[in-house]
Amino acid sequence: MLSLAVVSLTMEIPRIKQEPRREDFERFLAPLLPRLNAFARQLAGSNSELARDIAQEAIIKGFQSYMAGKLELSNRTISWLATVARNEFLMMKRKDRRIVDFSEEDGGYEAHIPPHDGQRDADNSDTREILNQALAELPEEQREVVELVDMNQFDYEEAADILGIPVGTVRSRLSRARLKLAAKLHFMVNPA
Amino acid sequence: MTNTEPKLRPCPHVISSIEKIAEGSDSNGLFMKYVRKHVEKCSHCAEALEALECYQAAVREAYSETIRNGEKPFGEQDLSNLLDSLSNPAQ
Numbered sequence: 001m002l003s004l005a006v007v008s009l010t011m012e013i014p015r016i017k018q019e020p021r022r023e024d025f026e027r028f029l030a031p032l033l034p035r036l037n038a039f040a041r042q043l044a045g046s047n048s049e050l051a052r053d054i055a056q057e058a059i060i061k062g063f064q065s066y067m068a069g070k071l072e073l074s075n076r077t078i079s080w081l082a083t084v085a086r087n088e089f090l091m092m093k094r095k096d097r098r099i100v101d102f103s104e105e106d107g108g109y110e111a112h113i114p115p116h117d118g119q120r121d122a123d124n125s126d127t128r129e130i131l132n133q134a135l136a137e138l139p140e141e142q143r144e145v146v147e148l149v150d151m152n153q154f155d156y157e158e159a160a161d162i163l164g165i166p167v168g169t170v171r172s173r174l175s176r177a178r179l180k181l182a183a184k185l186h187f188m189v190n191p192a
Numbered sequence: 193m194t195n196t197e198p199k200l201r202p203c204p205h206v207i208s209s210i211e212k213i214a215e216g217s218d219s220n221g222l223f224m225k226y227v228r229k230h231v232e233k234c235s236h237c238a239e240a241l242e243a244l245e246c247y248q249a250a251v252r253e254a255y256s257e258t259i260r261n262g263e264k265p266f267g268e269q270d271l272s273n274l275l276d277s278l279s280n281p282a283q
Contacts, residue, residue, distance in 0.1 A: 022275050022279050025275065026271060026272060026275050029271060030268050030271060033264070033266060033267070033268060033271065034259050034264070035259070036266070037263070037264050037265050037266055038255075038258050038259060040265055040266070041258075041263065041265060044265075048263060048265055051263075051265040052265035052266055055265050055266035056266060056270075056274060059266070059271065059274060060274070060278065063274075063275060063278055064278070127250050127253070128250070128253075128254050128257075131247075131250050131251070131254060146251075149216075150251040150255070151251060151254065151255060151258075152255070153255055156216075171215045171216070171217060172215070174214070174215060174216065175211045175212075175214040175215035175216075178214040178215075178244065178247060178248075179200070179210070179211070179214050179240075179244070181247050182200070182214070182240075182243040182244045182246065182247035183198070183199060183200045183243055185243065185246060185247050185250060186200065186239070186242070186243035186246060186247075187198040189246070
């Protein structure tokens with residue numbers, strides 16, 4: 001009896017393949033837009049037009065792949081879109097040398113962190129400024145991982161997919177980067 | 193990077209536990225329990241752990257602020273318009 005139950009639980013449930021529909025894509029993607037926007041802003045720094053282009057290109061490619069049956073709407077879709085967005089950014093950067101990495105700009109992150117009012121926000125803004133300054137000083141490979149996992153809340157597997165590196169490498173880079181950032185933040189806030 | 197940069201200096205036998213915590217793989221909290229016990233008597237490790245926790249709080253705050261208040265280069269209306277144009281290229 002028990003073995004029958006186990007067999008029936010492990011049997012593959014046939015999936016009904018639905019025709020891709022624009023409405024389904026739009027409904028699925030709308031809640032993901034804040035994350036895609038945040039990631040595009042992170043890549044493009046203060047260049048909001050570039051951020052828009054990157055996000056738009058990722059969505060176009062996502063939609064075309066979905067309609068062609070090559071992209072499923074799942075919890076991996078956001079990392080798929082982020083990978084396209086990142087590749088698009090790298091390609092644009094190669095084509096146009098005027099597009100610089102945000103860390104090379106004056107102010108770095110500051111450019112795309114929104115301004116706030118009030119004392120609490122002023123304190124948060126100071127901390128963010130320090131954090132951004134510290135982040136800009138990291139080696140690129142560590143900064144990328146922090147941007148994805150800490151600043152954009154991608155999980156380790158998603159970050160590994162986006163960067164094309166093993167999950168173990170994501171973990172080790174993240175550990176080194178977080179400890180460096182923690183130290184910088186700590187000593188900037190509490191000078192020795 | 194300069195040599196004069198201040199550094200966190202956790203005890204050598206605690207470094208790997210702190211690295212595991214920083215890595216985020218301490219899902220059952222064993223390393224954290226060990227470090228918490230140790231930091232009761234060690235100010236260097238207490239400082240390292242405190243720095244890591246402050247960092248984690250700062251990035252959480254930065255992320256939620258960005259999602260809440262950040263510019264939206266591509267909004268829902270933009271999405272709708274874009275999909276319209278892709279679905280009906282003649283328009």
